[in-house]
């Protein structure tokens with residue numbers, strides 16, 4: 003099976019402005035991600051990163067005049083008038099870990115059920131036993147011991163909640179995983195732990211349950227949204243810099259740390275407190 007691809011072509015998104023006229027936030031944006039890649043999406047606050055993520059997750063509301071295409075493996079995905087059933091294959095393939103994972107967990111359900119329920123909702127093949135086995139494997143692999151599995155979100159720590167959200171996102175064996183600021187607000191130790199975990203994810207799919215495309219040996223492609231070039235440099239080989247609703251630089255992360263071209267990239271590099279020696 004060929005490598006997965008997630009493609010965005012000439013994507014335009016707007017919000018209603020104060021004068022009632024649409025205010026363009028994404029401006030004919032193009033993006034190409036491969037299933038084997040680890041890509042950071044950086045940019046100053048307000049440049050449109052979340053708007054792009056929402057578009058990729060098909061949870062936005064395009065305004066009149068908005069357009070462009072999102073394609074999974076070359077197939078256009080409906081970005082308007084979406085029916086839940088028709089979108090399930092896409093939702094299984096493109097998963098998400100939000101910025102505040104603890105808040106994204108269902109407060110009424112225990113850790114194990116957060117994962118099994120996601121599998122059921124997404125119509126992932128297999129019965130309850132198989133879903134539970136997948137959840138067991140992932141929770142254990144993410145260092146969430148069995149005595150946590152029957153606890154509800156308010157009974158676990160923030161770092162544990164983050165890993166539960168990650169387990170839930172990985173359970174359907176996605177081909178792409180989108181992460182919104184995965185380490186912002188974490189203490190330094192936990193930050194390292196999460197970054198190591200993400201770095202380990204990308205190479206060989208080590209944590210992912212067997213994918214329906216088992217021939218695809220790669221882990222999910224990662225798209226990591228962040229403000230922090232230094233943090234993503236540990237995980238992402240490629241970095242996209244956004245400014246004013248467009249990708250203004252697309253370069254290997256190592257190159258961006260040493261030779262940023264666009265002023266927006268230079269500002270990000272200059273915000274890195276200590277440049278790595280290499």
Ligand SMILES: Nc1ncnc2c1ncn2[C@@H]1O[C@H](COP(=O)(O)OP(=O)(O)OP(=O)(O)O)[C@@H](O)[C@H]1O
Nearest residue numbers: 017018027045046047048049050051052053054229
């Ligand atoms: N629902 C909305 N209605 C109107 N304007 C919005 C809405 N959501 C975002 N915006 C505006 O669109 C622009 C892009 O916002 P977006 O959240 O995509 O930026 P961002 O790059 O994710 O910022 P941050 O890094 O601060 O999260 C901003 O100017 C923001 O104020």
